[in-house]
Amino acid sequence: MSTAEQLIESRISANHFDTSRRLADGEIEALIRLATKAPSAVNLQNWKFVAVRSDAAKARLLPHAYGQQKVADAAVTFIVCGTLEPHLTLPRSLQPSLDAGLIDAATFDGWVGAARSMYQDNPAFQRDEAIRSASLAAMTLMHAAQARGLVSGPMIGFDPAGVAREFGLAPTDVPAMLVTVGYAAPGNWPQKPRRPVADVLVFA
Amino acid sequence: MSTAEQLIESRISANHFDTSRRLADGEIEALIRLATKAPSAVNLQNWKFVAVRSDAAKARLLPHAYGQQKVADAAVTFIVCGTLEPHLTLPRSLQPSLDAGLIDAATFDGWVGAARSMYQDNPAFQRDEAIRSASLAAMTLMHAAQARGLVSGPMIGFDPAGVAREFGLAPTDVPAMLVTVGYAAPGNWPQKPRRPVADVLVFA
Numbered sequence: 001m002s003t004a005e006q007l008i009e010s011r012i013s014a015n016h017f018d019t020s021r022r023l024a025d026g027e028i029e030a031l032i033r034l035a036t037k038a039p040s041a042v043n044l045q046n047w048k049f050v051a052v053r054s055d056a057a058k059a060r061l062l063p064h065a066y067g068q069q070k071v072a073d074a075a076v077t078f079i080v081c082g083t084l085e086p087h088l089t090l091p092r093s094l095q096p097s098l099d100a101g102l103i104d105a106a107t108f109d110g111w112v113g114a115a116r117s118m119y120q121d122n123p124a125f126q127r128d129e130a131i132r133s134a135s136l137a138a139m140t141l142m143h144a145a146q147a148r149g150l151v152s153g154p155m156i157g158f159d160p161a162g163v164a165r166e167f168g169l170a171p172t173d174v175p176a177m178l179v180t181v182g183y184a185a186p187g188n189w190p191q192k193p194r195r196p197v198a199d200v201l202v203f204a
Numbered sequence: 205m206s207t208a209e210q211l212i213e214s215r216i217s218a219n220h221f222d223t224s225r226r227l228a229d230g231e232i233e234a235l236i237r238l239a240t241k242a243p244s245a246v247n248l249q250n251w252k253f254v255a256v257r258s259d260a261a262k263a264r265l266l267p268h269a270y271g272q273q274k275v276a277d278a279a280v281t282f283i284v285c286g287t288l289e290p291h292l293t294l295p296r297s298l299q300p301s302l303d304a305g306l307i308d309a310a311t312f313d314g315w316v317g318a319a320r321s322m323y324q325d326n327p328a329f330q331r332d333e334a335i336r337s338a339s340l341a342a343m344t345l346m347h348a349a350q351a352r353g354l355v356s357g358p359m360i361g362f363d364p365a366g367v368a369r370e371f372g373l374a375p376t377d378v379p380a381m382l383v384t385v386g387y388a389a390p391g392n393w394p395q396k397p398r399r400p401v402a403d404v405l406v407f408a
Contacts, residue, residue: 003207004351005238008344013243025407032405034209036398038343039217041360043396050406057408096397103396129360131332132380135339136358139242140212143347147208156245156336167408176336192247192307193300194240201236202254203229204261204371 007146012191014151015070017182023075027148028053031181032078034144038136042111045093046086046133050079050167057167064162065178070153075182079163080138082130084123084172087115127174134176141179151184211350216395218355219274221386227279231352232257235385236282238348242340246315249297250290250334251341254283254371261371268366269382274357279386283367284342286334288327288376291319331378338380345383355388 001009023031028051040046052061053076061071061079071077083089090112097103103111119126142152155178163175205213227235232255244250256265257280265275265283275281287293294316301307307315323330346356359382367379 002351004211005348007208008238008241008348008351011241011243028407029401029405033398033401034212036401036404037212037215037395039215039346039358041358045399045404048404048406050408052408054408060408092403093399096399100397102393127332128335128380131335132339132360135336136343139340139343140347142243143344144209144212147206147212154243154245154340156333167406176332189306191241193304194237195249195297195300197233197237197240199296200240200249200252201233202252202371203232204254204256204258204264 007143010191011142011146012151012188014153014180014184014188016185016187017070017073017075017180018185019073021075021183023053023182028076031141031144031148035137035141038140040133040136041129042090042115043093043097044086044090044115044129044133046083046089046130047137048081048083048173052077052079060166061163064166065155065158068155068157070180071178074180078141078179078181079167079175080134080141080177080179081169081173082132082134082176084126084130084174085119086126086129087112087119090115130174131176134174138177138179145181150181151188153180155180211347214395215346215350216355216392218357218384218388218392220389220391221274221277221279221384222389223277225279225387227257227386232280235345235348235352239341239345242344244337244340245333246294246319247297247301248290248294248319248333248337250287250293250337252285252287252377256281256283264370265367268370269359269362272359272361274384275382278384282345282383282385283371283379284338284345284381284383285373285377286336286338286380288330288334288378289323290330290333291316291323294319334378335380338378342381342383349385354385355392357384359384
């Protein structure tokens with residue numbers, strides 16, 4: 001089995017973190033750089049991350065995460081947001097591909113136009129896309145953390161409106177998940193067993 | 205840089221597949237076994253995968269994917285679904301953890317009850333959870349494919365209602381994404397550049 005496959009096999013969702021070990025801001029940036037290697041529809045990159053890593057910010061997050069101590073114990077808790085109105089931010093997201101000569105101006109305009117048609121009058125599809133892109137990035141973030149010797153834990157147990165207010169999120173920022181990241185402390189569960197593949201896979 | 209990190213760095217979204225190379229059903233099962241290592245809220249595992257790998261099934265999928273040839277060229281195209289009413293399927297999903305002695309009956313009952321409270325009267329949250337879990341599994345599937353020397357491509361360009369009808373999905377199955385998987389043919393784009401980290405990351 002390859003190292004990468006082994007990483008997927010062995011990832012756990014951690015609840016217990018070594019409170020004595022922090023992450024430097026550069027390490028946090030490296031994790032997010034990797035997270036944004038996730039794909040998104042027409043390269044929308046409709047995501048935003050708040051890295052809650054100071055004691056003061058953790059204390060502000062804690063009540064909105066229903067007092068779950070892991071958001072304070074982890075070196076950092078990421079508020080992983082997907083963003084609405086992705087057609088409006090797409091030109092900025094595609095600019096590096098245009099600059100690199102990977103796509104030409106006609107493709108750029110075509111994709112921006114297609115995104116406008118898909119999203120602008122469809123708030124439900126915008127929300128799906130926000131959750132989808134944020135989740136793809138969150139999973140990549142968790143694999144990146146594991147690859148760097150860290151553990152992570154995804155959380156949906158938080159109050160999105162409270163988090164948005166507390167951290168000054170834009171109305172277009174949809175907090176899709178919290179992801180705690182840090183060094184493991186003893187006491188974490190092993191990976192829980194899964195349903196048999198035959199339960200969830202159909203061949204056609 | 206670790207092998208796993210390199211894998212995240214180098215993943216591409218493929219459009220061109222070697223049509224001469226198929227995947228055995230056992231290889232497809234191995235990919236899905238890895239995909240289901242993704243986390244889900246209270247281990248809901250609220251996902252389902254249809255592996256479209258026969259010529260006949262690909263021909264049925266093609267019009268619902270707006271004629272995009274890659275769904276026929278790839279060795280397999282997965283219809284990755286998240287499932288609604290996850291509180292009703294949770295007991296079955298948690299049974300292996302109970303059987304393994306990882307959780308006790310009180311925890312089992314507590315999680316099932318909590319899931320009922322969270323989801324049963326909240327269809328919007330059920331939909332978010334379906335998209336979220338399916339996306340976490342889809343990203344893990346793409347990393348698993350890459351780890352096994354394959355390439356993959358996520359697609360939202362398809363008609364969910366048509367796909368559901370054509371492949372007999374249940375009303376609770378939400379097709380969140382198609383993911384093509386196979387061996388690469390020449391002509392794929394390199395990974396497209398991303399927005400700078402400073403554009404998408406805020407420290408708190």
